[in-house]
Amino acid sequence: MVMDVDSIRGFFNRPPEALMADPEAPAMHQVLLVALETGVIRAAERLEDGTWQANAWVKQAILCGFRRTNLVEMPGPGFPMFDKTAYPPRHFGLEDAVRLVPGGTAVRRGAHIARSVVLMPPAYVNVGAFVDEGTMVDSHALVGSCAQIGKRVHLSAAAQIGGVLEPAGARPVIVEDDAFVGGLVGLFEGIVVRRRAVLASGVVITGSTVIYDLVHGRELRQEVPEGAVVVPGSRPASGDYAKAQGLHLAAPCIVKYRDERTDAATALEQALR
Numbered sequence: 001m002v003m004d005v006d007s008i009r010g011f012f013n014r015p016p017e018a019l020m021a022d023p024e025a026p027a028m029h030q031v032l033l034v035a036l037e038t039g040v041i042r043a044a045e046r047l048e049d050g051t052w053q054a055n056a057w058v059k060q061a062i063l064c065g066f067r068r069t070n071l072v073e074m075p076g077p078g079f080p081m082f083d084k085t086a087y088p089p090r091h092f093g094l095e096d097a098v099r100l101v102p103g104g105t106a107v108r109r110g111a112h113i114a115r116s117v118v119l120m121p122p123a124y125v126n127v128g129a130f131v132d133e134g135t136m137v138d139s140h141a142l143v144g145s146c147a148q149i150g151k152r153v154h155l156s157a158a159a160q161i162g163g164v165l166e167p168a169g170a171r172p173v174i175v176e177d178d179a180f181v182g183g184l185v186g187l188f189e190g191i192v193v194r195r196r197a198v199l200a201s202g203v204v205i206t207g208s209t210v211i212y213d214l215v216h217g218r219e220l221r222q223e224v225p226e227g228a229v230v231v232p233g234s235r236p237a238s239g240d241y242a243k244a245q246g247l248h249l250a251a252p253c254i255v256k257y258r259d260e261r262t263d264a265a266t267a268l269e270q271a272l273r
Helices: 005-011 016-021 025-037 058-066 240-245 258-264 268-271
Strands: 044-046 052-054 071-074 081-084 212-213 219-220 229-230 234-236 248-250 252-256
Touching: 005 058, 016 058, 081 252, 212 240
Parallel strands: 212 252
Antiparallel strands: 044 052, 071 081, 212 219, 229 252, 234 248
């Protein structure tokens, strides 16, 4: 199948009404799925200055698939499933070189899973997501719709990488190369985790979360810096009632930047490959 990015963009970068009425939409949807799965197109891309930009037309194309198709019963192991026909479960072959460990993991059509990725059960990867080479997606981890995960990332058990399809221009969650995302970490609302950052277990960051950099004495939002080591913290809640009750608010803190000891502590999974 020959895939020309300009042709795909030209077809889907139109008003939704035109897409819904176009008789070529079913065939182009299949082209879209393959283009997403092979990484020819992505829901977001890194620009030369290091910023990340959402490709709104790609997300619009994915949404078109949902709106154009119907809910059907899909056979499943032990019980039926019900979903739109546009995005059934994705199947892999040995030629994909993906370790899909038995036990209940699901990957939706339209998700890119690169060679040497390890998917531990039960994990879930949604449509439009991009998971690059050498990444480990551990048990109960979620990679949400259109999330972008770099090379050699470790998503530990129960890590939640939020997804976003609407609004189409909203940036998805980005986790860059060689980052370590600890167990029960939650990343939502377009947060960017720069390369080699380490997020300790239990850290939750959204687009409006204040990240306190204890090393440089500054407050950050929407981005975890390169090599930062972030741990859960807290700060006193304001107001007389909060003070009387001894209440605190969550406050993720950068306690240091990555060093040799950090590298050793976050490289344990390499022996399992």
